[in-house]
Every structure is written in C-alpha cells, then in structure tokens.
Amino acid sequence: MRSLACLFCALALALPPLGGRAAEVVLVASSFPKEILTAYKKAFDEQSAEYHVEFVNFPGTNAISYVRDRAPGSRPDVFWGSSPDTFSALKRLRLLQPLDGFGNAEIPPVIGKLSIDDPEHFHRGQALSGYGIMWNKRYLDVRGIPVPAAWSDLARPEYFGHIVMSSASRSSTTHLIVESILQGAGWDAGWALILQIAGNCATITERSFDVPNSITRGRFGLGPVVDFLALSGKYSGFPVDFAYAWPSVITPVGIGLINGARNPEGGKAFIAFTLSEAGQRLLLRPEISRLPVLPKVYETADRPADYPDLFDITRSYLPAYAPEVSESRYQMVGALFDQSVTFRHSELVAITKTIHEVAKRLQSQPDADAAALLDKARALVYRAPIAENDDLLARKPLKTRERIAAIAAREAEWARQTDRNLAAARSWLAQANDRLARRP
C-alpha cells in the first residue's frame, strides 16, 4: 500500500517541481511577512553572483517540527525568526550550527540589558522586536477612549469591547506577550490579567496578522502587537500609533545556520548580508519598520523623525524574560489559553460585562457586602486555570497518544470547572446586583 502511495508520488514529482531548486539556492525558513522577505530577496540576489535566496514561509508555531522532520541534507539552510523560544528549542535539539568568527563586528553583543547574540554563537541577533499596544487614533478619539500605557490598563472597563487579540496557540506574537505577562507578573497574577484583558476583547482572531489588520481598518480600537506591524501601518499613512507597553518585552530577532543544511556556505553568505550595513538599512523601510541592531544605521537620514530609538527601547527591557521557561511549557500555555479564553470567549465577555456593571454601580452606591461578592466573583472568574507547579507544565516527551489522552482528560475537568466557576460567579454577581437594587 505504501509503495503504491510512493508510486503516485513519483508520478507527481515527474511533473516540473513547483519550487525548482538549483545548486546555488539558499533556502531560508522564516515566519516573516511577505514585505520583509521580498525586500531581502531582491537586495541579496542583486549583490550576490553565486547564490540566490528562496523562502519557506509558515506560522512560527510549527517551525521546530518543520526542521526536525526533514533528514539532514534536505533541511533549509537558515532559520530566521523573532521567537526566542523557537531558537532555544532549535539549539536544545542540536538543529543549529555555531557561527564562530562570524558576523558584523560593529554590532554590539549587548545593548542596554539585552544580549543580542547567543552566548555560544548558535544564533545571531539581526534586529529587535518589541511588543506593545497598537491603537487606531480616529477610533479612540470618536469614542473618547484614552490611550493606554501599560498592559494592565487594558483590563479597565473603558476598553471593554474595543480590544482585539489573537490566540496564544495560533500566534507566536500573542504567545510571547502572554508568556512575558506570566513571567513579569507571576503565574497567578499574570493569568488574572490575561483573562481580564481577554474578557475585554471584542473578538479573538485566528491569525496574528488579523489584529493589526482590524485596528488599521478601524474595526476595533486597540490590541497587543509586535512593533513593526504597527509601525509599518503608521508609516504607510494609516491613522494608527503604537507604544511599548510597560512592562515591555524586547527580544532579538534571531538568525541561525541549520545543522544539516543543504548549502551551508550560501546560508552563511545570506546571514552575513542581513548583518551588514546594507542588510540592516533595509529594516528602516516604511513597509518593514523593524529595529536594526547596528547602531550607526539609526544615524542615517532614512529614518522617519519619530522612529523609535534603540537605546530608549532597550532601557525599558524587562530582564526577567526567560526563553527556556517559556519553551518548556510552550504547548501547554497555548492549550490553556484556548481552553480558558478562545473556546470560552462569549461566556468570558458576558461575565466581564456584568463585573464592570456591578463595579460601576458600587462606585456610586458603596456597599461592603456587594463589594465582597464582586471580589469573590472576580477571583473565581480570573483564576489561573492550573497551578504553576502542575505536572502538565513540566517538559515531557509530547505527542504520544497516552500523554495526549491524559491532557484531554484534564481538559474535560477544566471545562467542567470553568462551567461551575462561571455559574457560581454569576449567582454572586446577581446577589450583588439585588443588594444594590434594594438599597434606596
């Protein structure tokens, strides 16, 4: 049977291949948007006589299996991406080659508190990614909504129904923001904040890019994004703006040579190009708008007047972010997010609305008992789905049927727990409302 399948494949492959690869091709795997890849392809191909570059593009969350599932010698040459967790995993699985005696000496290894390169040189920093909040100026102005400054602002009632974010299991950007809140605020307080923000969201999008897209368009007011997506909209003329939210997370965009590459020399040539002055300067184009790591590029006239400054940004960097911690529980944080936010979003929104309403009534007519009921309801609705020391969060060989079945059993338990919690919280909120209604 399998051989029959192989026969069909052989037939299919006898047709002209879609991505014809000659010997001098450099194959780069990346999750970046087309604008960036097209610009680099054009510039690199123009300056290199020996090589030309091709890209394989896929969601950042599948990067590791994409590389690992291919036999050495048939893997892509370079991996280029903004998720530090992915680089940490690639390094642990020995899927990267060291880049010793390599790179642009003018790029400092440490900027502010942030180390740009991997200490063992398995990957190099090529740019910086900062995470923050993007908003549509017209949308907020018309509705009189203030511009937020910190992640915790997004939990406030005035943002209810105006935020848009993506799912942590589908978007590596959202995953990084969620993880940095968990690490920055602590597991329990972090989940409380994430659930409150999610309760304020109008919708949870399936793809990360739909967040900046719907803000640019003015469908929704604001949301958490990676800086370059917001800045490229801003410098393309849309009425949007962006701020690095406190506590801000800045991570280096990495580039590394894959162990088992088809064309390692070509891969090195491409990496060297991205680190050169010409490669760094490309980042300042309006449709790209990323932060270069080569300081002298910021002095050039290419940069728009209010372009973020390298040293300002790295000063606010939150040093606690640990990619190893994030990587060890990567899949489970995504699954927890889906179970408690994505799949329960309409219930979460409904109860968040009631919580805001009760809180508002309490402001005009204070009542200690109603306030206690509200606090109880809040604590229950915005509780971490599992404890930080839960067995599920420790790294284990994943994807065996047994383990998946074990997780699925736990998920059923969470679903029941969530239903119970929501029911209890609803009744407390109703009691609080009753108390307030009975008062003169």
Add this chain to the structure above:
Amino acid sequence: MNQRHRQTAGKAWIPLAFLAAYLLAFFVLPVGKMLIAGFANEEHQLASGSIAIFLDNSLYIESLLNSVMVALGASVLAALAAVPIAVTLWRFRLQPPLILELFGFLPLFVPPFMLSLSLQSLLGRGGALGMLLQTVGDLDPALWGLPGMMVIEAIHYFPLVLMTLVLNTSAFAQQAHEAARLGNSWSRLITRVFLPLGFPGLAFGMAITFLKTLDDLATPLSLGITNLIAPQAFFRVSTYGSQDPLSSLMAVAMIVISIVVWIVSAGFVRHGAIDWNPASGGRTPAIPPAHRRIGMLCLAGISAFYITCYSGMILDSLAGIWSHTPLPESYVLSHYASALESETGSFINTLVYCGLAAILDVVIGLAMARAIEHSPPRWNKALTWGAAAFLSVPGVALAIAYLQFFQGTQLPLLGQPLDATWFLLPMAFSVRGLPFAMRACTFALQSLPAPYVEAASLSGASRLSIGLRVILPMMAFGLTVAFLICFGIAAVDLSSAMLLVPSETDAPVSYSIYLHMQTSTGRGTGSALAILTIGFVALAMSAFVLAARRGLNPASSFRRIMFPGTPTR
C-alpha cells in the same frame, strides 16, 4: 466477436484494479485507520477511553450540538428565503435566464468565508454601512456569534437552494396556469403541486447547505467562532498533532452526522419524480408584461442584494487608505497589481493541484461509471447511491484521516515526509470531487451511441483509431464538463486544504486569499485576489454556456450532473 469480447473482459480488470487501489489507498484505509484510532487504545484493542473523555467534556458536546444547530439553521433559513421567491417565479412562469441559472451553482465554486469578510468590511465599526448605522447597534458579523454564521451561510447557499427549487418546478408551471384558468385557486396549486414537485430539489439544496456548513472551517475562524466541531478538530490537530485520538473521534462524528443527513435527504430526492424538460405540447400563452415585471424585479432585487453583500470586498480591493471612515479616502489599483505579481505561484499551485485532482476524477469517474453501467440493475442502484454518499465525507475529516494514515511515510528520493509535500492535497480534492465526476462521466458514457462504435469496428478500424476518431470526440463534451466541475470544487475546498497545506508557498489560491485577508496592511491584496478568482469562475461559466450552446443543452446536462444520486437518463 466472441473472442473480442473475451479480450475486453480479460483487460477489464486493469481499470477495476486501478480503481480499487485508489479507493483503498486514499479513502478506505485512511478512514478505516481513523475509525480504529478513535475507538481503540495503544494496543489496538477496542476501548472506550477516548469516547469517555469526549463525552465528559462539555465543550465538545456543546460544539457538536452547535455545529448541527448552525448547519440546520443555515439550511432552514436558506429554504425559508427561497420558497417564496420560487413560488413567485413559478406563479408568473418566469424562467430565469440561462446565465443566472448557472450562477445559482456559484456557491459551490466560491468559498463562503469571502462573504463573511466582505460583510465585516461593510458592517464593521470601521466603515461603510457599519459606521452609518452605529446608532442602531453593532452590526459587525464577528459579534453576532452563532446566529451570524447561520445567516452568512444561508445567504451564501441561498442561490443554490433557489435554483434547485426552480429547476424542479418549472416544468409544470405551464400546466399549473392551465389549471388556474380552469378555476383552481393558486393557494391550492401551491400546496398541491408546487410543494410536492419542489420538495426533492429543496431537500437536495438544503442537504448541500447543511453538509457544507458543517464542514466549513474558514468561515467560523474568520468570525472568531471556535465552539463548533470543525474548528475544535482543527485546533486539536494543530496543537497536539495528527495522532490525537479526540480529533479522530470528532472527524468520525462529523462523518456520521453527514451520512445521516445525506440518507434522510436522499430519501426525499429519490422519491420525487424529477423531469427537468419542460412539458411540450399545448399552446403557450404569452406571459403578461405585469407578471414579467414582477418576476424580473424579484431577480433584480436578489442580484442587487448580492452585489451589496460583496461591495465590502470590492471596496477593499480598490481602497488605498481606509480607516474608520464610511468610504475609502483614496482608491488605488495597486492591490490588483500585487495580487497578480505576488500570487502567480498560488495560481500555478491551484492549476497543478486541482488539475491533477480533476484528471484523476475523470479517469476514476469513468472507471466507476463503466463498472456501474455493466453491473446488474439491483447493484446499479446501490452503487449509484453509494458513490453519491462520498458527498458526505467532510473535508476536515478526510484531511485528519490522511494526516494520521500517511504520517511517517517518507518519500523515497527526496527524503522528505509525505505530509510535508503538497501531494496529499490533490488526492483529497479528488476524493471530494468524485461524486460529481462519476455522474458527469456516466453522462458522457451515455452520449456515446454503441452502434457508432460497432459500425467503426465492423468497418475494420483499429482500436486506437476508434478511440481517437469516435469515442473521444463523442465524449469530449461530457469529460470537459466533468473536468471543469471537479476543478472548480477542488479550487474552493479550504476545509481539507487548511489542514494539509505544508507551507504557504505550496498553498492553493483559496488558502492564499484566506491568508492575504489577514495581513497587517489590510485586506486589499486578498480582496483583489478573491475578486479576480470569482471573476475567473464567472467568466469560465459564461464561456461554457456560450461554447456549448450549439447542439447540446448545457444547462440541462449541468443540472443533471450537479444532482448526485438522481437518475441520469
């Protein structure tokens, strides 16, 4: 003669063996393995472990019920809208123009998520009607939840339901008028003639709406709806990988629901005597102009409604800067330029995948049609309906079955895993197109008069020249129709594509549209790509009508092919 017969009989096993191998490799074994995966434990013993977990999770039960509810709601809504309009057209004896009739089948060739995204642009807070009607309330379809999805699917499949109704009843509109002139009341005619006549068509249209809605993945995801069974299976496969036993169970549940719905509707379709050829004889009194005007107004109203629905996407494809204003601030054509420039790859992918799938479909369809034709009459019926039941295999379920079955299969020369290549896409597309291919091929076979072949062979022509000079030209029309229908159906099959596409460079154009609709810089390129695609399909349909006008009646053959399970003669 006798010897020749034995020769053909001797060689007949070759296409049959090919057919059996294909069905085994790309349908029976993958789906069978998925069934086992859903119901067995690690040691391949029957176990209720995963079923217990599935039933234990309130989210999954809720998703299953929601899916059935949304699919049922969409088909009932579409029927509720279609019946009065079909009655009006019937009452005034108005036959829609041929081209509008063919456009009734357009929902099968355009993915419904395009409508969802267009309505988001139109009714969302950011522009067009949504801003003007802000005082009425939030009209963004992403905020309506399940009812929103129901309405969108109903709008999308309404033309199909209407057209199946019109086609089933139009033949007797003339007689109804005669009856009305003789003193029968119209309300009596509608309940006694129109409804019984229209019911098989209505049941078919509603069944297709139900099955496609149940299987739809891109529309709920574009609306942010995840508590349906297809998105749940999709999320589980993308989080836990294809070996997840619960996603197999979800796929099995989808197949079971689909089969039940298909059997129920097939009962109705089968019992209706369908005669699509208008009854001849008798005078045809002219339709009074007032009646014609009412009917035309009806059709114009529907057309205007659809243009309005898609205007969000049309505006998006032309908008430069459009942010929180009723209309775009500037208009550009650059989205079309960039769609054509950057997406030639996905157009080529679509041509390759869907072309391969359609060729396979035609070959397999011919083999199946021949097998059915040469089988005893009792088997004939069972085989016809059995093949039509392929319609009820949801794309999501088939994709999950493929991922499980072919996982770990390495390609011999490339050293790449099979599921990392695009190879599984055309295979899945071909299985999904099979019911239509089989009918089209049966049709083509019937257009081949046996005496011609007999005469040619008696005159001493070689088998090759009979094939080239007689058989091929006579069947060319039918086979082209088969190819085009299968191509079109494969081109919009997003439910299996979203799970099987290995990377964005290997994506077919429908998936590229889905991705482009969600880029950071707005929906311009995706909308332009979508409009180019819809334009291409509409153009192909019109060209088909024009080219086939001579001699054959294209609409009637097209109708017959599109209603699987009904007699083709």
